[in-house]
Amino acid sequence: MPITIKSAEDIEGMRVAGRLASEVLDMLTPHVRPGITTDELDALAHKHITEVQGGIPAPLHYAPAGYTPYPKSICTSVNHQVCHGIPNDRPLKNGDIVNIDVTVIKDGWHGDTSRMYLVGEGSIAAKRLCQLTYEAMWRGIEKVKPGVRLGDIGHAIQTFTERQGYSVVREFCGHGIGRRFHEEPQVLHYGRPGTLEELVPGMTFTIEPMVNAGRREIKELGDGWTIVTKDRSLSAQWEHTVLVTETGYEVLTVSAGSPKAPQALAAATA
Ligand code: MF3
Ligand code: CO
Ligand code: CO
Secondary structure, eight states: OOOOOOOOOHHHHHHHHHHHHHHHHHHHGGGOOOTOOOHHHHHHHHHHIISOOOOEEETOOOTTSSSSOOOSSSSSETTTTEEEEOOOSSSSSSTEEEEEEEEEEEETEEEEEEEEEEOSOOOOOHHHHHHHHHHHHHHHHTOOOOTTHHHHHHHHHHHHHHHHOOOEOOOOOOOOOOOSSSSEEEEEEOOOOOOOOOOOOOOOEEEEOOSSSSSOOOOOOOHHHHHHHTTTOOEOOOBEEEEEEEESEEEESOOTTOOOOOOOHHHHOO
C-alpha cells in the first residue's frame, strides 16, 4: 500500500479523531495517582471513548499479522516497560512512571497519541528521562515540512537523545495513519539526513520515540505484547499524530490539556 495523501475533508476528520484521543489523556490525567490500577484507567478510557465521544478504541481486539488480538482499549507501559503494556490489576505506586497510549477511531479516522505520567513524586532520573523524551519527540516534529526526508526526522531525534547518554529503541517506529491504524510509511526514530521518503503536504503520520535510560535492547514478554528493556532500565515514550502542511506541520493530537512545546526549543528556533 502506498502512502496515502489526505484531502482537506480527510484532514478535518483526522483533526477530530486526534483531538478526541488527546482529550482521553486529559480526562485520565487527574486519575493517574498512587493506588489506581491500569485496568481502572482502561475502563475509564473505554467508557469515555465509547459513551462520551461516540468513538471506537482502536487497540481493542487489534490483531496485526503474527499477534494475538490486543485485549484492552489503551496501552499502559510502566517503568521499564517500553510500549504496548497491557492494563492489569496492579496498583500504580508512588514514583512509577507510566506511558498511556490512546488511539481513537472517529468516523473512520484514527488519532494516536501518548504521554508520560509521573505517579506521585517522581525521582529526578525519572523526570529527566520523561522531559528528554518529550523534547526528542519535538525535535522530530519541528523538522516536518515538505521536501524534508524521513531520515532527517530520525536523525534529529537520535542525535539529540544519544548526545545526552540515552538510547533510542530501534524495533518500533512511528507510522502513517488515517483510515488505517498503521499505514506506510514507517517513521524511524534514528537515521541519516537526506535519506528515505520525502515529505509532501497531506501526509499524516505519528512520531513516537521510545527512549531508554540504559541500553537500547528490548525483549517481548510472554503475553505476546508487552515490550520491556533488556537491562530493566527505565523507558519513556511520547507520541503525536502530525500532518505535513504546505509550509510545515500541524499537530493533530491536541486538546485543552496538551502539554506545551518545550521552552528550550522555542528559544533555540527563535
Ligand atoms: N498505539 C500504538 C502505536 O502508537 C499501537 C498499539 S497497538 C495495540 O502505534 F494493539 F497494542 F494497541
Ligand atoms: Co502510533
Ligand atoms: Co500510540
